[in-house]
Amino acid sequence: SQELEQSPQSLIVQEGKNLTINCTSSKTLYGLYWYKQKYGEGLIFLMMLQKGGEEKSHEKITAKLDEKKQQSSLHITASQPSHAGIYLCGADIGSGNTGKLIFGQGTTLQVKP
Amino acid sequence: KAGVTQTPRYLIKTRGQQVTLSCSPISGHRSVSWYQQTPGQGLQFLFEYFSETQRNKGNFPGRFSGRQFSNSRSEMNVSTLELGDSALYLCASSLEGVWGNSPLHFGNGTRLTVT
Numbered sequence: 446s447q448e449l450e451q452s453p454q455s456l457i458v459q460e461g462k463n464l465t466i467n468c469t470s471s472k473t474l475y476g477l478y479w480y481k482q483k484y485g486e487g488l489i490f491l492m493m494l495q496k497g498g499e500e501k502s503h504e505k506i507t508a509k510l511d512e513k514k515q516q517s518s519l520h521i522t523a524s525q526p527s528h529a530g531i532y533l534c535g536a537d538i539g540s541g542n543t544g545k546l547i548f549g550q551g552t553t554l555q556v557k558p
Numbered sequence: 559k560a561g562v563t564q565t566p567r568y569l570i571k572t573r574g575q576q577v578t579l580s581c582s583p584i585s586g587h588r589s590v591s592w593y594q595q596t597p598g599q600g601l602q603f604l605f606e607y608f609s610e611t612q613r614n615k616g617n618f619p620g621r622f623s624g625r626q627f628s629n630s631r632s633e634m635n636v637s638t639l640e641l642g643d644s645a646l647y648l649c650a651s652s653l654e655g656v657w658g659n660s661p662l663h664f665g666n667g668t669r670l671t672v673t
Contacts, residue, residue, distance in 0.1 A: 476659055487562070487648060488664040495659060533601065537656050544614045544657040545591070548601035 448472060449536055451549035459557050463522050466552045468534035470515040475537040477517045478546060479508050482531040491519075521554075529556045559584060562651050562665035570671045576637040579668045583630050583651030589613075590632040591655065591662060592624060595646040604647075607632055608655055636670075644672045 450469045458464050468477065476495050480488035492501045497512025505522045521528055531553050535546035563582040571577050583590050591614075592604040603616040607626035624634040630651075636643055646669050650662035 476656065478661060480664070485646065485667075485669065487564075487666040488650075490661050490663055493659075493661045535601070535662075544606060544655060545603040545616065546601075546656055546662065547603070550600050 447550060448538060449534060449547050449549040451532075451534060451552050453552060454550065455553040455555075457555045457557065458524050460525060461523055463520065464524060464554070465521075466519045466532050466554075468517045468519070468536075468549050470536055470538050472515070472538040474510070474512065474515050474517075477508075477510050478535040479517070479519055480533045480535060482533060482551070484531065488533060524554075524556045526556045526558055529554055562649055562663055564647075564649050564665035564668050566668060567666065568669045568671075570673065571639050572673055573639055573641060575639050576635065577639060577670060578633055578635045579647055579649075579670075581632045581634075581649030581651075581665060583632070583649075584663055587651035587653055587663075588630055589652040589655030589658075589660070590626055590630065591650045591652070592632070592634050593648045593650065593664075594618075595648060595667070596644075601648070604634065606655055608657075613655070613657070639672045641672050644670060646670075 479491040492508045494510035500509045507520045510517045531551045533551045535548045589608045591606040606614040610626045621637045626632045646667045648667045650664045652662045653660040
């Protein structure tokens with residue numbers, strides 16, 4: 446099983462709708478990173494969360510970290526076609542800082558105009 | 559500020575050959591990490607270099623190696639290529655790396671196809 450599970454695996458939403466992507470860890474989280482990827486291209490850094498309860502926003506994207514649940518959520522408000530892509534969460538997990546990121550399998554988002 | 563630059567963008571090699579991929583980090587970044595991305599395994603950590611020293615290593619065979627130069631530029635080498643090495647290889651640079659809670663900034667990757 447994956448150490449970092451993302452849900453859902455894929456999502457199709459109508460433009461203007463809100464959506465949430467979840468990222469759950471089976472181990473303690475030491476920093477949680479959200480990235481967006483267009484197919485076959487590099488990852489674009491969105492946000493980094495470090496402390497339990499931390500919440501960050503950038504334009505219409507908000508991410509939260511729930512340390513107790515070992516989970517992070519990414520919420521997009523009023524989705525647009527430009528939000529389409531693959532969203533990946535990455536985290537430093539384990540019994541101590543490992544210095545490397547483990548990534549979830551990604552959530553593919555399609556936004557219908 | 560220029561982003562992370564990876565060259566070449568695409569590469570086609572034959573089984574048994576070796577390949578070298580190059581990565582130029584963002585100016586001022588001392589940490590360079592390499593990741594392999596495949597449809598089956600997703601993104602997997604290869605190794606990280608910081609100030610010319612390998613600081614961290616993933617679970618890949620010894621055929622995968624890397625190095626970092628004094629200007630922070632990095633190269634990774636794969637020897638005796640296998641079909642399963644076909645993947646998108648991503649380089650990420652960072653001020654201090656994950657150890658220092660610095661975000662990783664990725665390049666556009668090198669798409670390696672082994673035939």
